Amino acid sequence: MKPGAGGLNLTNRSGAGFGRPLGSVALAGVPAMLFYLLHDVVGATLYPGYDAFRQAVSDLTSADAPSRIVAGGLSNVYGTLAVLSSVAVAILMQQSDNARLRRGVGWFAVMNLVSNVGYALFPLSTSGYAGTFSDIMHLYVVTASVVLTSIASLVLIALGGRRGTRRDKLLGVLALVALAMMLGGAVLSNAGPASLFGLFERFSTYSAVTFTAVLGVYGHALSRRD
DSSP states (O other): OOTTSSSOOOTTSTTTTOHHHHHHHHTTHHHHHHHHHHHHHHHHHTSTTOOTTTSOGGGGGSTTOTTHHHHHHHHHHHHHHHHHHHHHHHHHGGGOSOHHHHHHHHHHHHHHHHHHHHHHHSOOSSSSOOOOHHHHIIIIIIIHHHHHHHHHHHHHHHHHHTTSOHHHHHHHHHHHHHHHHHHHHHHHHHHSOGGGHHHHHHHHHHHHHHHHHHHHHHHHHHHTOO
């Protein structure tokens, strides 16, 4: 195996063999996606009158939401698994000579960390936007940081995938799909009808969630190379 061919060679180092355990950790991105879906679906059932087509996902974990405890717990599990998965893949990529791909994966891990910590520290105070300090931090600091790091990471992964292996190229294509969904959701949630705000907003949120799972599978595949 060539360590520079979009992959790694962790078995030749003094800590021989830790590549495969990291690959197993990377797969945490798959159950992470399932926990995010559960937080959305279960949270909605515990929130009387909640309209998923009209309301944001964040409303389910706002400070006064009746679904906050359960949805927040499921969301925390998702966030923890997503961070573990993306950090594991970032570590696995450290020996890759594909700088763009390596940096893109690293920034995606940063995005998941900022998202997990930031949204837990600054939930919405209520459904929608009430203008409190927590709301300001949630929207203008955490969300802005998550969006910027998401875009930067996906662009780098897409560019890096162009010069890598077939697996890298596929990851790059899927990064472009995730980016298109993210940007499309952002545009439609602001320009589209208010009655579909929640639906369009989910295009953006689920693009990152799904790509976390995709990246985890990619990292696991890398760790299995001999």
